[in-house]
Amino acid sequence: MTEDIATAGVLELSGIDESGVLIATMDNPPANAMNRALIRGLTELFVDLASGTDAPAVVLTGRGDRFFTAGGDIKELEGAEASELDGRMRDFHALLTALDRYPRPVVGAVNGHCVGGGMELALFTDGVLAVDHARFGFPEINHGLLPADKGIQRAVKLLGAHTARNLLLTGEIFGIRRAVDIGLVERVVEPDRLLTVAVERARTLAAKPAVLYAALKWSVNKPVDEDDGESLRATLSAAENYFDDPAAAAARARWSGRRDR
Template identity: 30%
Template sequence: MYATLNTQLTEGTYLITINRPDKMNALNQQVLADLALAVDEVYSNAGIQSAIITGAGEKAFVAGADISEFLSLTPTQGADLAQKGQVIFQRIADSPKPIVAAVNGFALGGGCELAMACHFRVASEKAKFGQPEVNLGLIPGYGGTQRLTQLIGRGKAIELMLTADMLPAAEALSWGLVNHVVAPDTLLSFTQALLQKIHAKAPLAVGSVIQCVNAALDKNVDGFAFEINAFSECFATKDLQEGAQAFLEKRPAKFTGA
């Protein structure tokens, strides 16, 4: 189905593996096109409750963009490429179903940007993060300057991007860039277990939480008003009735996403 991805659906979680290990899973235009299709599948397939994005092999999640594609680009073509990448990554960020990055190795440049577009990140102890674009006379173009600042703050973001340093997983955890650091052989099972916990919650409420958090980062949206509206919409759902009744009856809720 995809030229550069492997996919597998297990217990409601759609595992998306970027499969270019010989190229350190670098993002090229084909990978971006395949990712767009895979994210569309997450949105449209009712059997998918969540997704994990990871990289093939032991070395890299995504070790940047395919630099060979940059050499012939004009400024206009560069803008088009950045626009395309940002649209795809924003669609990941806006997904009403959780999409989690399981970072198994190098997450550099576009790879770091992809991981940051996901709703949260679980990292292998071997993972390393960075935005080294200044080494190439470039800057991040797929939202990296914005999301890195949101996640770790202005000072640390500027330092990391200007030095082009790589951030080890433990330091990424202390800086707030990742949520968890785990042993390499437990990365996927740990991430899947987290998502199984989320699967037990009300799907519409899960999606609404994601929308509200994203609204907090949108300068054009009154996040508090957005939250009031989203809160009120919950009262029109069968899931709220089921959740409240289950709580009162001291039993597990059986949510249907209605």
């Protein structure tokens, strides 16, 4: 691994000089929760790279051996107004859009828990490798929150309506075997080899002609401005309805209290 080429608080970038593959590591201990700084940092990264003439393949992972990311940072919502949630959801929608439209390979290297917004990130990569102890799920319904509409639509598209409905409506957290069975994870890798294998996978994909890879990825993902606008409106409308709902607020308070222990 080469020296870090950029460090931006909760996001560390490394590796590109050695392999031609950029490793982006979410680094917000203890659970790599996605606060607004991390969300905006990732968005800026993918937008800036895509605007260049030689965008690299990217491996996306988390710091440590327990968490890829535990999803959105609920602490940022404590005492916040509804407008704060509006801004967070706009930022997260922008991140998913940037991932959706990134023309080069993005490989998810899931090193631990990958839940909530982390599941959404994984679904917007071009392939997920994970360790045996990784855990997955959309627990938002149990925590007084909702995923982004764009993430929900991607889950339906990739995992199928029946599976996505079950995961979203139950909030179940599940292990690696089911993640492989439903097609979320393509390969289970030993923890000490995860980054090596992920970089190899990204390099293999990046060796394809860039113009063809980008065209095929665009056709598979089918990003459309009008659809993205509708997804954002649906996300913001849902957030406005649930943020001040007493039952949802109580669920968030219970979850926040458990995370303090």
